[in-house]
Amino acid sequence: MVSRAVFAVPGDLRTVTGGYVYERSLLEALRGLGIDVAHVPLGASFPEPSPAHVAEAATALAAVDDDVPLILDGFLVGAMPTTALAAVSAPMVGIVHHPLAHEEGLDAQRRGHLFRTERDNLRLLRAVLVPSPHTARMLISEYDVPAERITVVRPGTVRPGTVRPEPALPRPLSASAVGPDPSAPPLVLAVGIQHPRKGHDVLLRALAQLTDVPWRAIIAGTPHDPDHVARLHELTGQLGLVHRVRLAGAVSSAERDELYRQADVFALATRYEGYGLVFDEALAHGLPIVSCRTGAVPDTVPPDAGLLAPPDDPDAFAAALRALLVDPELRARLAASAARAGAGLPTWRDAARVTARVLDAVL
Structure with missing residues (x-):
């Protein structure tokens, strides 16, 4: 060697x-x-x-x-x-x-x-x-x-529960955002830098169509540029989602793992991915996935572990999310497939x- x-x-x-x-x-x-x-x-x-x-x-x-x-x-x-x-x-x-x-x-x-x-x-x-x-x-x-x-x-893929080296990060996510709460509605988790390519704006517009369904959402990811971060905060307010969506910013590896453990659905409305490490993280934690049929996503997300919508389509993304939020059996079935796929990751x-x-x- x-x-x-x-x-x-x-x-x-x-x-x-x-x-x-x-x-x-x-x-x-x-x-x-x-x-x-x-x-x-x-x-x-x-x-x-x-x-x-x-x-x-x-x-x-x-x-x-x-x-x-x-x-x-x-x-x-x-x-x-x-x-x-x-x-x-x-x-x-x-x-x-x-x-x-x-x-x-x-x-x-x-x-x-x-x-x-x-x-x-x-x-x-x-x-x-x-x-x-x-x-x-x-x-x-x-x-x-x-x-x-x-x-x-x-x-x-780092298996859940594995201790890993921690890079320096900004402020930590408050413990209240990740603590266990069995009575809380399903948690929709998105992990990705706050960059236009990640499609967090599409996710927000999709969530705005689901206010009749119980859910809460956290978007975790390092801010990429101040203007885009400001637009996401502004859009959250315009859509009336400030009480249901948290833009968490950068979180530590341990905090991110805890978010995965607390989540019920992983959702990333990405416009393009060359791979997408976060999908493997979601699979390793046994989370059903909602994402977009773009780039490497169809190669990465097994078809029985997630639902893929066209990119840049809030209506289709909302429909996929709704299907998982209102149907616990479907959610459980996709979660089981995700866990099996996650167990076999390199x-x-x-x-x-x-x-x-x-x-x-x-x-």
Whole structure:
């Protein structure tokens, strides 16, 4: 097995988003296999890097020995100038959660630039790691990456009750929000950063159609940008949901686990997912899922464990939620299927073993 590797990640590896959780967990699991993995932190301006951060990254990557595999975070694969990556002598392995050109809110010029940069950079890599078959298909069909250079490394799942390292976080969620309350109505839980792509606005509009049904809801996730967070709070008030919906913001891993344990339904009205770690977390906790038929979600959520609506469709999402809220037997049946699927999910050690085989191969 390969004995050394370098993992280059821009920004703070403790950031609580799916991509950072994936890479931090994979790095720790690779070290757990006995591989000496050096973490190279780079400037936080990626995926819109400043000239200084590009120069810093170029110097750091070029300094890696040519007999040591170099793992590149997706922001580097998608936004690093191709000329800088071409100067790297180490065998490069890229991680692509989803192509940057598929992000929400890009103008045509920016989208085209990101597409061309990522396509050209992918040609320089010895191997590419992706979290889902969906992302693999996209890289093959849109970016001309040979299928034999792509390996699906499904994220590992931390089993409920497992103690895990805790990144620094803002204020904790109050205990009253997660304490047991058998008399309370069903809890609808959404976990995802407060970003337009996660569709929390769609969830709120769907919940507004269900005020005749007992439920309460918590949306937990790190604020992404102040304007969007403000819009979500404003929408909650406009829809008359302030007494039934809590926008919890960032929560610790332990608090998130407690929310999963208290929840009755997991609901994420996402507009797109390259994978979606939170779906595996929901399955591991035996939660029925309501989400959207987009990106990697159909590959991730078993058909007997959840209901999928079209993206950006509050009416269809409300109908799916209503079906679970008013029918305890359906909810229990989907929950049992979710628990079975969750019990079979890979661990991060499994993901590290697959990655280690790729690192061996590139040498």
